[in-house]
Amino acid sequence: MNGSPPSLFLEGFLLGIALFSAPGPKDTLVIRQGVSGGAVWGVAAICVVADAILIVIGTAGVGRLLSDHPRMVSILLLAGAGYLVWFGGQRIWACIRNESMPDMNSKANTRYSPLRKAAALSFANPYAWLDTVVLIGSIAATKPNGQRSSFLIGTIVASCLWFMLLASGSRKLSGLFKHPSAWRWLDAAIALLMGYLTVGLIADSARLF
DSSP: OOOOHHHHHHHHHHHHHHHHTSOOHHHHHHHHHHHHTSSHHHHHHHHHHHHHHHHHHIIIIIHHHHHTOHHHHHHHHHHHHHHHHHHHHHHHHHHHTTOOSOOTTSGGGSTHHHHHHHHHHHHHOHHHHIIIIIIIHHHHTTSOGGGHHHHHHHHHHHHHHHHHHHHHHHHHTGGGGSSHHHHHHHHHHHHHHHHHHHHHHHHHHHHHO
16 A cells, blocks of 8 residues: 555554564563563663664565565574574573562673663564564565655554553553562463464464475
8 A cells, every 4th residue: 555654654653563562572571671670661672773673674675585585584483483492491491490580689680681682582583573574674665765764664653652551561560570479470471472472483484484
């Protein structure tokens, strides 16, 4: 659908909301930081910046290139599945050992550690690449050159709004996470989500290969 800049902005915004509101590793990291009183706004900012970078990469033509090479996407999906197995395994192991509740006084929980993790999760998550580089990039490539930026800005604004809502909402839930049992339930839910996403990645990879 090609239209005026305002309609393209709205189209990009609605597409972004639909894509970014699906839970993934970045979202769970934001939630963990929010309920623990950690560097939630820094983590959210990195997630938004990473989305913007990937969207720009996709809009520049990489998205259409990847969509023309399904085996390359399949390998990307398998690599991502392996990463999600590791990520979910960490959470379930912490849950089993009753080590889910973070120690905010630990050196491992300095503000820089979650920021680095946010950057890693932002670029190592294959679904983020598929949503931003492949899907958004491919759709953006069909828009007129002079109006493509409106669509791109709409998707970036959607990412910003989503992570702002997630960060502020998780901060309000911090009172519920004063007990270790709440953290164990959260880790168990995260591990189940990572398992579900892993199965989906493997299935999508097999379909494309």
